[in-house]
Amino acid sequence: MSDETPAVARTIDEIRARVAGWRAEGLKVALVPTMGALHAGHVLLVETARRHADRVVVSIFVNPTQFAPTEDFTAYPRTFEADLRTLAAVAAEAVYAPAVATMYPPGAATTVKVEGPAAVGLEDASRPFHFAGVATIVAKLFTQVAPDVAVFGEKDFQQLAVIRRMTADLDLAVEVIGSPTLREADGLAMSSRNVYLSPDERAKAPALHRILQEVAAALGGDPAAAVAKGRAAIAAAGFDLDYLELRAADDLGEPRPGVPWRLLVAARLGQTRLIDNIAV
Structure with missing residues (x-):
């Protein structure tokens, strides 16, 4: 623990x-990409990074290209x-907080096109351009920071799968590490967007994780039949369901023998969209 500002x-x-200074000392570097509004889940990412590296960089950048026109970036x-x-x-030793103009300078015309786990009918069904924005900004962060390892939360499980696929396909020399979802005491997955929940919605929100477990x-x-029953239970609990799906954990395709499975959900409470997943 330290009180020294990074x-x-x-x-x-x-x-x-x-x-480069750290590299000259022979130190291993980890990157934790975030959009800020940090909570205990982000702290866990930093702690995970610390176990894999000597120095930790946390990026804070609210990425405009991963917001749909219907989402309020501001x-x-x-x-x-x-x-x-x-x-x-x-x-954490350093914070990388670039301006939008640094990441997307005038005339920038290149993006990363992603398919595979980015096109499986989950988050991509309602946010078709989201993962191109995610992949582009993560690829830029990887080339700018050049970390040895990068840590991402498993709460955004499809995002983690997309980043792993992109990193392998582009031969980026970064080890991508997933960190388990951190939850509130009542089971709700920690998220910066939870602040948007009204008190009544916050009281209802833990039902999502409970139904996943059921x-x-x-x-x-x-x-x-179990998934169909879960969809009905989520709707009955007051959520507007986007999806509840059982998928193969490696590529998010249809479940198949010999591959771990993942149960993934997205649903709205009022104006707040919640996502969650668990290994099964």
Whole structure:
């Protein structure tokens, strides 16, 4: 633990110089990409990164290209000073906080096209351009920071699968590590968007995880029937369901023997969209 504020790099040259200094000392570097509004789940990502590296860089960048036209990019919570205090408490060595113009300078015309786990009818069904934005910004962060390892939360499980596929396909020399979902005491997956829930919605929200667990427990019988029952239970609990699906954990295709399975869900409570998943 430390009270020392991490160094803040605003430009590509600044973060590259800092990482180069560590490399000259023979140190291993980890990157934790975030959009800020940090909570205990992000702290777990930093702690996971610390177990795999000598120095930890946390990027804070609200990426406009992963927001759909119907989503309010300007309303995403931004708490930079509080985020710095959070990162000081877990002794992150550096924060990379570039401006939008740094990441997408005038004339920028290249994006990363992703298919495979990015096109399986889950998040991509309602957010068709989301993963191209995610893949593009992560590829840029990987080339700018050049970490040895990068840590992502398993709550965004499809995102994790997309990043792993992209990293392998583009031969990026970064080890991608998934960190387990951190939950509130009542089971709700921690998320920066939970602040949008009204008190009544917050009281209802843990039902999503509870129903996932119930479905998982029933998969040993008729999996299709268990998932159908889960969909009905989510709707009955007051959610507007986007999807509840059972998929293969490696490529998010249809479940098949010999491959671990994942149960994934997305649903709305009022104006807040919640996602979650569990291994089964």
